[in-house]
Amino acid sequence: MADNRTILGIDPGTNLLGFGIIRADSGPVPRFVDAGVLDLRRIVSPYDKLEVISDKVGALCDLHHPHDLAIESPFYGRNAQVIFKLGRAQGAAMTAALKCGAKVFEYAPREAKMAICGNGSASKEQVALMVEKTLGTKIESKYLDATDALALALCHYYRITSPFGMKTGSSGSWEKFIAANPDRIK
Numbered sequence: 316m317a318d319n320r321t322i323l324g325i326d327p328g329t330n331l332l333g334f335g336i337i338r339a340d341s342g343p344v345p346r347f348v349d350a351g352v353l354d355l356r357r358i359v360s361p362y363d364k365l366e367v368i369s370d371k372v373g374a375l376c377d378l379h380h381p382h383d384l385a386i387e388s389p390f391y392g393r394n395a396q397v398i399f400k401l402g403r404a405q406g407a408a409m410t411a412a413l414k415c416g417a418k419v420f421e422y423a424p425r426e427a428k429m430a431i432c433g434n435g436s437a438s439k440e441q442v443a444l445m446v447e448k449t450l451g452t453k454i455e456s457k458y459l460d461a462t463d464a465l466a467l468a469l470c471h472y473y474r475i476t477s478p479f480g481m482k483t484g485s486s487g488s489w490e491k492f493i494a495a496n497p498d499r500i501k
Contacts, residue, residue: 320475321348323381323412324468325372326460327389327404329364330356333460334372336379337450337468343498345472347450348379350461361400368407376415384412385471387463388421422470427463430470442466 318341326333332355336348353371355364375381386408389401409419425435431445443462447453449469454462476495 320383320472321379321381322383322385322468322471323372323375323379323417324464324466324471325384325386325405325408325412326463326467327368327387327401327408328355328460329361329400329404330354331460332368332371332404332408333458333462333464334375335446335461335463335465335468336375336381337465337472339472339476344449345469347452347465349375350454350458350465352458352460361403365403365407368404369411372408372411373415376412376417380415381412381417383471383475384409384417384419385467386419386421387427387467388423390424420471420474422467424463427466427470430473431466439463 318339320339322337322339322345324335324337332353333350334353335350337345338348339345353368355367358364358367386405389398389405412419428437428442429435431437431449432441434441437445439459439462440456443454443456443459446462446465446469450465454465
C-alpha cells in the first residue's frame with residue numbers, strides 16, 4: 316500500500332508553517348524529498364496568511380503530486396484564539412491538498428512524537444534528530460517546524476505500513492508485513 320507513495324507532512328501555523336515530503340519506494344525506509352518552513356511573520360492580515368498557505372501548499376502539491384497529506388491536528392493550549400488560528404491554517408492547507416487529489420490524515424502532536432521517538436513528550440530537537448537519522452539527511456536546526464512536518468509524514472508512513480495500522484478495506488497481518496519487509500526479519 317505504501318509503495319510508490321508520496322506523503323506531504325504539514326505542521327500548520329499562521330506564523331511558521333513547516334512542510335516535509337517523503338517518498339515511499341520499494342526500499343526499507345522512505346526517502347527524503349523536500350522540507351522547509353513558510354515564514355508568514357511579515358504578513359499582517361490573517362486572511363492574506365491563509366491565501367499564502369493555500370497557494371504554497373497547492374504549489375507543493377503541483378510539484379510533488381502527494382498521494383497523502385499528514386497534518387497535525389489542532390490541540391488546545393492556554394489560549395483559545397490559538398486553536399482557531401491553527402484550525403484556519405490547517406483548513407487552508409487541507410483544502411489545497413484536497414484540490415490536488417491528496418487524501419488527508421490528521422495526527423495529534425503526541426502521536427507523531429511517539430511514532431518517531433517512542434515518547435509522546437519528546438522535544439522538537441529530539442524529533443529532529445530522529446527524523447534526520449531515519450531519513451539519512453541533515454536539516455538545519457532553524458527548520459524545526461520542517462522536521463516536525465517530516466515526523467508527521469513518517470508517522471503516516473508507519474501507520475499505513477503497520478499490520479496494525481490503518482484499516483482500508485484489507486486487513487493487516489504479520490504474514491503481509493513479513494512479505495513486504497523481509498529485510499526487517501532477523
